[in-house]
Amino acid sequence: MPVCIKIFGQLTEILESNELILSGVADTNALVSELNKNYPALAGAKYIMAVNKQTISANTELNEDSIVALLPPFSGG
Amino acid sequence: MENKISYERYQRQIILSEFGEAGQEKLFHAKVLVVGAGGLGCPVLQYLAAAGVGTIGIVDDDTVALSNLHRQPLYTVLDIGESKAERAAHVLKQMNPEINITAYHQRLTVDNALEIIRSFDIAVDGTDNFSTRYLINDACVLLKKPLVYGAISQFEGQLTIFHPLPNKENRSGVNYRDLFPTPPKEDEVLNCAEAGVLGVLPGIIGTMMANETIKLITGIGEPLINRLLTYNALNNQVYELELAAREATQTLIPANENEFKQMNYEWLCASSPSMMEIDPDAFDDLWRKKAINIIDVREPHELPAIHEFDHLKIPLQQLGKSIPDLNSDTIVVFCQSGNRSKQAATLLSGIFGTDKKIYSLKGGIINWKKQQPVQPT
Numbered sequence: 001m002p003v004c005i006k007i008f009g010q011l012t013e014i015l016e017s018n019e020l021i022l023s024g025v026a027d028t029n030a031l032v033s034e035l036n037k038n039y040p041a042l043a044g045a046k047y048i049m050a051v052n053k054q055t056i057s058a059n060t061e062l063n064e065d066s067i068v069a070l071l072p073p074f075s076g077g
Numbered sequence: 078m079e080n081k082i083s084y085e086r087y088q089r090q091i092i093l094s095e096f097g098e099a100g101q102e103k104l105f106h107a108k109v110l111v112v113g114a115g116g117l118g119c120p121v122l123q124y125l126a127a128a129g130v131g132t133i134g135i136v137d138d139d140t141v142a143l144s145n146l147h148r149q150p151l152y153t154v155l156d157i158g159e160s161k162a163e164r165a166a167h168v169l170k171q172m173n174p175e176i177n178i179t180a181y182h183q184r185l186t187v188d189n190a191l192e193i194i195r196s197f198d199i200a201v202d203g204t205d206n207f208s209t210r211y212l213i214n215d216a217c218v219l220l221k222k223p224l225v226y227g228a229i230s231q232f233e234g235q236l237t238i239f240h241p242l243p244n245k246e247n248r249s250g251v252n253y254r255d256l257f258p259t260p261p262k263e264d265e266v267l268n269c270a271e272a273g274v275l276g277v278l279p280g281i282i283g284t285m286m287a288n289e290t291i292k293l294i295t296g297i298g299e300p301l302i303n304r305l306l307t308y309n310a311l312n313n314q315v316y317e318l319e320l321a322a323r324e325a326t327q328t329l330i331p332a333n334e335n336e337f338k339q340m341n342y343e344w345l346c347a348s349s350p351s352m353m354e355i356d357p358d359a360f361d362d363l364w365r366k367k368a369i370n371i372i373d374v375r376e377p378h379e380l381p382a383i384h385e386f387d388h389l390k391i392p393l394q395q396l397g398k399s400i401p402d403l404n405s406d407t408i409v410v411f412c413q414s415g416n417r418s419k420q421a422a423t424l425l426s427g428i429f430g431t432d433k434k435i436y437s438l439k440g441g442i443i444n445w446k447k448q449q450p451v452q453p454t
Contacts, residue, residue: 009230046261050318057323073257074228074235076274077117077205
């Protein structure tokens with residue numbers, strides 16, 4: 001079940017894209033460990049995660065319609 | 078309508094039925110503080126002043142530089158080296174002499190933030206660094222003021238309104254620490270000077286911030302309360318996220334104005350927050366090897382009592398009131414589970430700055446006790 005991941009800000013440099021499709025991840029913890037494996041620099045990055053446009057703070061189940069967003073803090077003004 | 082409001086000046090917005098004379102009067106009576114008169118602050122200020130916001134404060138300690146002009150069109154080459162706050166106030170007064178504008182050519186700090194923000198209804202954050210962003214956030218939470226937040230990075234921008242009161246869906250208010258509980262290190266996220274920024278981007282995001290501020294004041298439309306909007310200038314994609322409050326956030330915000338004044342926001346950003354915590358093993362190593370100051374910040378009645386190492390007993394509430402005489406350059410604070418000691422470490426680092434290394438015992442004394450061999454009594 002593919003999950004769509006939208007990537008923002010400087011995380012696009014780490015993940016080399018602003019959108020990824022990932023299969024075989026049942027929840028956000030699995031998604032993060034899968035991404036960290038492929039993009040080790042992500043493990044040290046700060047970001048919030050949203051599932052279907054709701055920010056989350058705990059592990060969240062994903063299904064094939066899920067859209068995950070990874071959003072780092074911006075400081076510029 | 079009051080005499081002070083020029084019907085002619087605002088005629089085009091007054092004829093909007095949703096806005097009307099009532100909307101114009103609300104703007105006239107509104108007091109908005111804009112922190113940062115840079116890329117975001119310029120358009121915010123220009124449109125709020127033009128729209129007729131009756132009282133505007135401008136906080137910025139910076140001066141105009143040539144490299145600002147591509148995104149800060151409020152200034153000219155004649156302003157280079159001059160105070161941004163004062164130049165902005167001067168230009169805006171010429172544009173709209175009917176409103177009150179106060180320039181604060183100073184950095185917002187724990188010493189002046191509460192006094193300055195208190196006299197305004199709404200704060201707008203157009204700053205360019207995390208330490209001031211967390212400072213404004215915490216001050217607005219303490220003072221229960223809405224905060225119109227915007228930030229940019231390269232080709233992307235984000236904005237929201239952090240509102241202290243529950244909105245119509247009856248959720249509790251959200252603040253910046255619900256998104257990012259603790260600041261990143263300054264070198265962890267690049268700023269505009271390092272990462273670059275397309276000049277028009279803060280113009281777009283700043284204008285949207287002005288729009289949200291006007292909607293918030295006049296009550297028209299659906300202000301972006303507790304919804305974070307991101308905009309990508311390269312592909313025009315807009316993405317909106319619903320923000321949610323987190324229970325743990327409350328513990329990170331100074332509990333009262335005195336605690337706020339003890340905070341050291343620059344220090345929080347200059348060093349990684351995780352560095353402040355120390356594992357039980359590392360802690361044991363530390364106190365066995367050298368003389369350090371250890372402080373128990375629990376209340377006197379809390380158990381277990383600790384006899385294994387020398388320590389001071391100063392409950393968290395007392396800690397800020399009297400500065401203990403600490404002779405070591407390393408301090409470890411502990412409590413039951415590691416939460417209060419984190420607050421204590423933050424408080425002490427506000428007092429001692431970078432003069433002393435301050436740690437909080439991770440997981441508290443309960444966690445430390447679990448790892449000790451059982452002693453026959």
